[in-house]
Amino acid sequence: MSLADRLRLALAADHSPLLLPGDHYDFDPEVRGNPAAVLIAVTDRPSPGVILTQRTETLRRHAGQVAFPGGRIDPGDDGPIGAALREAQEEIALPPALVEVVGTTDDYRTVTNYVVTPVIGVVPPDLLLTPSEAEVASVFEVPFDFLLDSANQRQQVTQYQGRDRHYYEILWQDRRIWGATAAMLVNLSRRLKWAA
Numbered sequence: 001m002s003l004a005d006r007l008r009l010a011l012a013a014d015h016s017p018l019l020l021p022g023d024h025y026d027f028d029p030e031v032r033g034n035p036a037a038v039l040i041a042v043t044d045r046p047s048p049g050v051i052l053t054q055r056t057e058t059l060r061r062h063a064g065q066v067a068f069p070g071g072r073i074d075p076g077d078d079g080p081i082g083a084a085l086r087e088a089q090e091e092i093a094l095p096p097a098l099v100e101v102v103g104t105t106d107d108y109r110t111v112t113n114y115v116v117t118p119v120i121g122v123v124p125p126d127l128l129l130t131p132s133e134a135e136v137a138s139v140f141e142v143p144f145d146f147l148l149d150s151a152n153q154r155q156q157v158t159q160y161q162g163r164d165r166h167y168y169e170i171l172w173q174d175r176r177i178w179g180a181t182a183a184m185l186v187n188l189s190r191r192l193k194w195a196a
Contacts, residue, residue, distance in 0.1 A: 003044050004122045007102045010191040011120065018190055020168075020183045022109030033115035037080035038070030038181075039088045040118050040188065041099065042144060045125040049141035050185075052177065053092060056137045066177045068184070069094065070116070080104055080117035092139050093130040099123055106187050110180045111160070118184045142172045148189035153182065 001009075041051040055065050069088035077083040081104065085096040099121040108116045129139045146152055147170060156178070157166050168186050169178035177185070 003042065003048055004100055004102050006192075007042065007120050007122070010188070011103045011105050013191050019106050019187050020108065021106075033109050033113045035073040035080070035117070036071060036114040037073055037084040037087070037104075037117045037119055038068035038184070039084040039094075039099070040068055040105075040120050040184070041088065041094065041123045042120065043125045043141060044100075044122050048144040049125075050144055050147055051092070051094075051123070051129070051139065051141055052175075052181070053131065053136045054138045054140070054175070056133075056135060065179070065181075066175055067181050068118070072114070081119050084117075084119035084121075091132050091136050093132075094123065094127065098127065105184075105191065108180055108184050108187070111165075116180060116184070118188070120188075140175070142175075142177075146170075146172060147177075147185050148192060150189065153186050153189070 043049045043051065052066050053069055055067055069091045070084055071087045073080060073083040077086060081101055085099060088094040088099070089096055100123070102120040102122060105118045105120060108118070110116060131137065131139050152170050153168050154170070155166060156169050157164050159165070167179055168182040169176060170182050170185065
């Protein structure tokens with residue numbers, strides 16, 4: 001079974017209450033979040049990886065954090081897929097034509113009230129990717145199996161606005177992957193386990 005087919009099977013798996021819906025569980029469902037999308041780009045190699053970015057320290061929000069390429073869905077985008085492909089091209093110079101889009105997976109609502117749709121895509125290995133100086137400090141690849149291994153997905157808690165905030169973090173070499181990025185990887189790993 002190809003990597004893309006395995007991922008398609010995972011996306012078709014039944015919904016489960018084990019999926020993480022967002023950074024808070026007490027959002028008012030009547031309050032619409034800002035639509036956004038990210039690209040989870042999986043490299044098509046015998047041991048696949050996931051392409052991630054380290055955001056620049058000068059950004060107003062989430063400075064220095066590890067993230068997927070992505071951002072707000074603009075009116076001119078063709079939905080979440082169009083937005084994720086556009087953002088990946090803008091942020092890391094990933095040509096949309098080189099992405100085999102597998103599909104979208106479970107939305108995740110962030111603490112900043114964005115409803116993020118992860119778009120899963122398979123890309124050729126060893127692409128020459130160029131980070132946008134304004135947004136991205138570096139681009140790197142982490143082994144897929146490492147990210148999806150529950151032993152590497154550590155649950156953490158911190159105080160946020162006077163309340164406990166529970167989140168996941170994944171430590172890879174000198175990188176800290178946490179928050180919404182880690183949660184979307186946790187959701188994907190759970191789907192892949194159901195589809196195994």
